[in-house]
Amino acid sequence: MTAQLAPALEGVRLSLHVLAATVWVGGQLTVVGLLGTVRRLGDDAARRIAKAFARLSWPAYAVLVATGFWNVAAVRGAQPAAWQVLLGVKIAVVAVAGVAAWLHGRARSQTWLGVWGAVAGLGSVAALVMGVFLAG
Numbered sequence: 001m002t003a004q005l006a007p008a009l010e011g012v013r014l015s016l017h018v019l020a021a022t023v024w025v026g027g028q029l030t031v032v033g034l035l036g037t038v039r040r041l042g043d044d045a046a047r048r049i050a051k052a053f054a055r056l057s058w059p060a061y062a063v064l065v066a067t068g069f070w071n072v073a074a075v076r077g078a079q080p081a082a083w084q085v086l087l088g089v090k091i092a093v094v095a096v097a098g099v100a101a102w103l104h105g106r107a108r109s110q111t112w113l114g115v116w117g118a119v120a121g122l123g124s125v126a127a128l129v130m131g132v133f134l135a136g
């Protein structure tokens with residue numbers, strides 16, 4: 001098989017989608033990884049970092065959804081049934097991850113912070129993996 005360059009518009013569409021995924025998914029993993037150090041910086045340091053991250057992550061989520069539908073419009077045509085099913089599952093998981101991230105931002109107890117944060121993080125990683133399979 002010979003490798004080929006993607007057409008320009010396809011390159012823009014997928015680059016925007018993947019760039020937004022790096023911020024939404026990679027940002028969540030990075031913030032979790034830095035949390036121990038952040039907490040030692042002060043009582044409200046974790047809350048402030050979470051707020052600052054939210055200003056980056058929600059625009060990235062919006063770009064993911066917008067470019068996600070752009071992806072669907074561009075490639076849906078003749079896809080097999082399994083692809084369509086995986087797309088439906090992915091859209092549902094993205095919605096669950098978004099709602100969980102929103103609830104995480106509003107949670108007041110450590111338990112619910114952890115529960116919603118975990119659902120948002122795992123859902124986001126799952127959406128990323130499903131995206132890789134959809135791209136084939």
Ligand code: HEM
Binds near residue numbers: 087090
């Ligand atoms: C948390 C949100 C999301 C993440 C992390 C994510 C991640 C990804 C990734 C990593 C790819 C693979 C790109 C590649 O390998 O070139 C992809 C592809 C894809 N995504 Fe998403 N995505 C998200 C949301 C969405 C949404 C909401 C939709 C649909 C409305 C969508 C539809 C697609 C489609 C159709 C492809 C295949 C594109 C192609 O083959 O050209 N994604 N996604």
